[in-house]
Amino acid sequence: MGLFDWNRDDKIEERPKPNPLYQAQDAYEKCCRSFEAHRPIRLRDADGGGWWIAAEQDAVLLFPLYDRNGTPRETLEAAKEIRIPLEQAAVHRVEQAHMPIRTEGIFAVYEKPDVCIELNMPGRGRTVLTAEKPEAAISYLMEHNLAHFRAVYDLLDCTGPAFEVRCRQGGELIPKGYGVMQVFRDADELIFVHNKRNIYGGGEKTVAIGRLPAAAVRFYRLCGGVRMETRVSGGGVSVDRSAAYWAGWMHPFSLNPHGHAIEAAVSAEPVRTEHIEHDERYVELCVRMDGRTYDLQFSPDSIAAFDAMVPEREFDEAALSDRQPTPAEQIALLAGLCEKGWVSRSEFEQAKAKLLAQI
Missing domain, CATH: 2.30.29 (PH-domain like)
Known part of the structure; x- marks a missing residue:
C-alpha cells in the first residue's frame, strides 16, 4: 500500500x-x-x-x-x-x-360573459x-x-362600420365616465359600446351598450373654433450686488470701474414670445327623447361618425323649426340618402312617386 x-x-x-x-x-x-x-x-x-x-x-x-x-x-x-x-x-x-345588471342613461350594463x-x-x-x-x-x-x-362578447351584431367617438358632455343620456366609445348604426338605431379596446370588448369586468334611435337625433353640427393665444414672458431685470463688488475690485485702475461694476451686476432676461393654439371645437348632437331635448358634446373628430351614420340630420335651418319639410325637400333628402346607400333605389322611387302626387 x-x-x-x-x-x-x-x-x-x-x-x-x-x-x-x-x-x-x-x-x-x-x-x-x-x-x-x-x-x-x-x-x-x-x-x-x-x-x-x-x-x-x-x-x-x-x-x-x-x-x-x-x-x-x-x-x-x-x-x-x-x-x-x-x-x-x-x-x-x-x-x-345575457341579462343586464343595471341601466345608466341609454346604456344597459352587462357582466362580461364567458x-x-x-x-x-x-x-x-x-x-x-x-x-x-x-x-x-x-x-x-x-x-x-x-x-x-358576434360583436361585444356575442351580445349584439355589428352590422356597419364602427367608429370611435369621444364624448365630452353626455347629459343624462351618456354617463360622465363614458369617454371613449365605439359606435355604429344598426337599422334605425345608433349603437354605442363603452370599452377601451375595440368592438369585441375591452379589459373591463362589465360591458355597456347604449341604444339611441336615429329618429331621436334632431341635428348635429361642428361648433366653436381654433383660438390663438400669444404669451410674452421674460424681460425682467435683476441686480447682483456681489458681482458689482468683485467687478470693481478686479478693475481698480480702469478709467470706468463703476461702469464695469454696473455691467456685471445688472442682467436682463430675454423676452420670449409663444403662440399657443387652443382647439375649442366640438360636435353638438341635439337629441329629442321623451318630450325632452338634450345637447350632447363630442370631440371634433367625431363628426365623421355622424356624417356616415345620420347624414340626413346634419344641421340646417329647417332642423331648428318644427315645420314639416315640403315634398320637394323630402325628395331631395331621400335622393341624398339613396346616393349614400341608406335607402335602396326601389324604396326611393316608391317614396318619390308618393311625394310627387302631393305636389
Missing part, C-alpha cells in the same frame, strides 16, 4: 440513481415548450383543470396543463399532446343568456372549456373557424 493509499476504499463508488419525479417534471416541461410553438390559447374545464388548445388545418390539438410541483409523477408521465380530427372534435360555442366552447375529447366525451382570456380566445377561434362570435 502506498503512502497516500491508506484511506482508499477498494469498493467502487456507486453514483446516485436519477430521481424519477425530477425526470418526469423535466420531460413534461419539454413537452410544454414544444406545444407552445403552436401558439395556443388557454382554457379551463369544469373541474378547474387547465388546457392548451391549438388549431391546424384539419385537426384540433389539446395539451393538459399541470403545476410542475405538487403533481404526481404518474400524471406528468401520462400528459401528452392530444390530436383530434376536426370532424370528430365537432367544436362549437356554448350559447349563454367565452365557452364544447368539443369531443377522448376519454371525456363532450367537454365544455372556458377561455381564461376572452379577447384572445375570440380572435383565435374566429380566425381558425372553430367558432363564430
Whole structure:
C-alpha cells in the first residue's frame, strides 16, 4: 500500500440513481415548450383543470396543463399532446343568456360573459372549456373557424362600420365616465359600446351598450373654433450686488470701474414670445327623447361618425323649426340618402312617386 493509499476504499463508488419525479417534471416541461410553438390559447374545464388548445388545418390539438410541483409523477408521465380530427372534435360555442345588471342613461350594463366552447375529447366525451382570456380566445377561434362570435362578447351584431367617438358632455343620456366609445348604426338605431379596446370588448369586468334611435337625433353640427393665444414672458431685470463688488475690485485702475461694476451686476432676461393654439371645437348632437331635448358634446373628430351614420340630420335651418319639410325637400333628402346607400333605389322611387302626387 502506498503512502497516500491508506484511506482508499477498494469498493467502487456507486453514483446516485436519477430521481424519477425530477425526470418526469423535466420531460413534461419539454413537452410544454414544444406545444407552445403552436401558439395556443388557454382554457379551463369544469373541474378547474387547465388546457392548451391549438388549431391546424384539419385537426384540433389539446395539451393538459399541470403545476410542475405538487403533481404526481404518474400524471406528468401520462400528459401528452392530444390530436383530434376536426370532424370528430365537432367544436362549437356554448350559447349563454345575457341579462343586464343595471341601466345608466341609454346604456344597459352587462357582466362580461364567458367565452365557452364544447368539443369531443377522448376519454371525456363532450367537454365544455372556458377561455381564461376572452379577447384572445375570440380572435383565435374566429380566425381558425372553430367558432363564430358576434360583436361585444356575442351580445349584439355589428352590422356597419364602427367608429370611435369621444364624448365630452353626455347629459343624462351618456354617463360622465363614458369617454371613449365605439359606435355604429344598426337599422334605425345608433349603437354605442363603452370599452377601451375595440368592438369585441375591452379589459373591463362589465360591458355597456347604449341604444339611441336615429329618429331621436334632431341635428348635429361642428361648433366653436381654433383660438390663438400669444404669451410674452421674460424681460425682467435683476441686480447682483456681489458681482458689482468683485467687478470693481478686479478693475481698480480702469478709467470706468463703476461702469464695469454696473455691467456685471445688472442682467436682463430675454423676452420670449409663444403662440399657443387652443382647439375649442366640438360636435353638438341635439337629441329629442321623451318630450325632452338634450345637447350632447363630442370631440371634433367625431363628426365623421355622424356624417356616415345620420347624414340626413346634419344641421340646417329647417332642423331648428318644427315645420314639416315640403315634398320637394323630402325628395331631395331621400335622393341624398339613396346616393349614400341608406335607402335602396326601389324604396326611393316608391317614396318619390308618393311625394310627387302631393305636389
